[in-house]
Amino acid sequence: MAQDPPEQAQNTVSMLGQAYSLLGFQIVDGVVGAGYPQKPSHSAVFAQISPRGSRLSTLARGANMSPQAMGELVDELEELGYVERRPDPSDRRAKLIMLTPRGHDCIAAGIATIQGIETRIDQILGPEGHTELRRLLAELLATG
Amino acid sequence: MAQDPPEQAQNTVSMLGQAYSLLGFQIVDGVVGAGYPQKPSHSAVFAQISPRGSRLSTLARGANMSPQAMGELVDELEELGYVERRPDPSDRRAKLIMLTPRGHDCIAAGIATIQGIETRIDQILGPEGHTELRRLLAELLATG
DNA sequence: ACCTGATAATCAGGTATACTTGATCAAGTG
DNA sequence: CACTTGATCAAGTATACCTGATTATCAGGT
Numbered sequence: 001m002a003q004d005p006p007e008q009a010q011n012t013v014s015m016l017g018q019a020y021s022l023l024g025f026q027i028v029d030g031v032v033g034a035g036y037p038q039k040p041s042h043s044a045v046f047a048q049i050s051p052r053g054s055r056l057s058t059l060a061r062g063a064n065m066s067p068q069a070m071g072e073l074v075d076e077l078e079e080l081g082y083v084e085r086r087p088d089p090s091d092r093r094a095k096l097i098m099l100t101p102r103g104h105d106c107i108a109a110g111i112a113t114i115q116g117i118e119t120r121i122d123q124i125l126g127p128e129g130h131t132e133l134r135r136l137l138a139e140l141l142a143t144g
Numbered sequence: 145m146a147q148d149p150p151e152q153a154q155n156t157v158s159m160l161g162q163a164y165s166l167l168g169f170q171i172v173d174g175v176v177g178a179g180y181p182q183k184p185s186h187s188a189v190f191a192q193i194s195p196r197g198s199r200l201s202t203l204a205r206g207a208n209m210s211p212q213a214m215g216e217l218v219d220e221l222e223e224l225g226y227v228e229r230r231p232d233p234s235d236r237r238a239k240l241i242m243l244t245p246r247g248h249d250c251i252a253a254g255i256a257t258i259q260g261i262e263t264r265i266d267q268i269l270g271p272e273g274h275t276e277l278r279r280l281l282a283e284l285l286a287t288g
Numbered sequence: 289a290c291c292t293g294a295t296a297a298t299c300a301g302g303t304a305t306a307c308t309t310g311a312t313c314a315a316g317t318g
Numbered sequence: 319c320a321c322t323t324g325a326t327c328a329a330g331t332a333t334a335c336c337t338g339a340t341t342a343t344c345a346g347g348t
Binding site for chain 3: 039040041065066068069072073091092093094
């Protein structure tokens, strides 16, 4: 039901999906290409980890998944050298997931990649077009 | 790397992704809710099946997947009563995958659902806003 | 007409991703 | 002291694919 021939060459939802998969891939590709291997699911950690460390259970709730699943993501990121588990001084049951220097570099690479893509969108649509696109998407997200 | 706090509340790619998942879900939900159970992957068949029947291998190439994988999708759709396999009169090795009446109804439900969503976008953004959104997305897809 | 090699479909089993639930155990809380 | 919480071990589920092997049929050359 994604893109049927009839009535409209492309429906809006399908265009949104294509645009997202086109650009979304470029983010992961860019970061991996910069020397920071990772999986898309890892963004659930990067997106919300606190600079001062986050508990596994907090990350899990924030990503709306089970602590076990989040634990697996953290295992992988630890293996990749992006985070480390440190004991939480305020609760001996808990551990704080903290970014390593390399983890910070990885996030920096992510931000740089995203900025590159934003710049590219600016070039394609013009700054006004890009602003307008963002305005329309924000309106859609706020209301929908 | 989806939505980091810094620099910009939301990057454009992440907004595209959110908008797509918000609306994309509504398509499948709408069709399933109308009494036509299906999986998202089934759209690979619906999107390209010919009214006069399509060969499995043709569908597989069109969806850029192995014939075996496409065969499984067709198995499921056959089980659901949306398609049937008929011998291809022009080649006794081949079979033509054809929509049943119920399959046509399912596609009609999909089109109706999509139109409903398009109408909703019209209401949220205004017809001009919606047109502008589509124009910007088309430009992005053509160039990116 | 006959053999050869390609093509169509399918059977069987495997892989990757992204989760889930259940159970266990240490440590905190009323 | 009962109950809850934080993390983790272990195993399972769902989705969406894949490769390999087999069989029937077709199309081309001899």
